[in-house]
Amino acid sequence: MFSLEAGAIAITLALSIGFPTAQARTDANAESLPREMRMAARIAPQDTQGVLRPENANEARLNRLQPPDQVMDAIGIQPGMIGAEIGAGRGRYVVQLAVRVGESGKVYAEDIDAAALRHLDQRCERWGLTNVETILGDVTDPKLPEGELDFIFIISAYHHFADPIALLRNARPSLKPDGKLAIAEWLRSTSPEEMEAQMSAAGYKLERTETFLEANNLYIYVFRIGDAQRD
Ligand SMILES: C[S@@+](CC[C@H](N)C(=O)[O-])C[C@H]1O[C@@H](n2cnc3c(N)ncnc32)[C@H](O)[C@@H]1O
DSSP states (O other): OOOHHHHHHHHHHHHHTOSHHHHHHHHHHHHHSOHHHHHHHTOOHHHHHHTTSOSSHHHHHHHHHSOHHHHHHHHTOOTTOEEEEETOTTOTTHHHHHHHHOTTOEEEEEESOHHHHHHHHHHHHHHTOOSEEEEEOBTTBOOOOTTOEEEEEEESOGGGOSSHHHHHHHHGGGEEEEEEEEEEEETTTSOHHHHHHHHHHTTEEEEEEEOTTGGGTEEEEEEEEOHHHHO
C-alpha cells in the first residue's frame, strides 16, 4: 500500500531533487523506490532522462540536424550563465539550455506565440525545471531584462522574424558588455553575408562563424556587441 508517510517522503524527495541536474545523482534512488512513490514524486526513472527527450518526431529530427550538446559547446554555454532564447517556441532548445546552465543559471524563453509559451511553461513544470522564465515579446521587441544576459541564442527562428534588425537592435541592451549573440541559421534561408550585414545594422560585430554543421545546412554565428555600444 502507498501510505501517507510514504507519500510525504516521496513529495519531500521530489521537492529536494526536482532539478534535472540533480537527477542523474538520484537515478539509483528513484529506481529503488516503490512504483507508487515514484509516481507520487514524479521521479520515475524514465522521467529523469525525459526532460531532454524530444517531444515528437519533428523535434527529434531537428535535434539530429542541430545536436544540442555540440551546438552549446560551440557557443560556450556554461553552468551559471544567464541567457535568453528569442523565438523559443515550445522549448525544444530551452530545456537543453536550462539543464546546461543549471540551478545557478537562468534561461529566459521569449516568443510572440502565447500558446507556445504556455506549452513550454507546462513542459518546465512537468520536468521540474525551475530556472526558466517565459516572456511574451512583440514582433520587434523581445522585452528582455536589461544588462543581465551572458548570451542570447536563436535557432531555427531567425528567418521567421519579420524585422530581425529591429528585433535584435532592441535585444542588444539586455546583454552584458561581454555578452554574446549566437544565431544558428539554415544556410538556405540566410546567407553568411546577409547575416553579417543585418546584425551589423543591429549593432553587433561578428566574432566567429562555426561551420561544423555545414553538411546539415547550418552555420552558427557568434556576435558581440559592436564597439560603439560597448563604450
Ligand atoms: C520554427 S519555430 C522555432 C522554435 C525553437 N527555436 C526551436 O528550434 O524549436 C520559430 C519560432 O519563432 C517565433 N517567432 C517568429 N517571429 C518572432 C519574433 N518577431 N519574435 C520572437 N519570436 C518570433 C515563432 O512564434 C516560432 O515559435
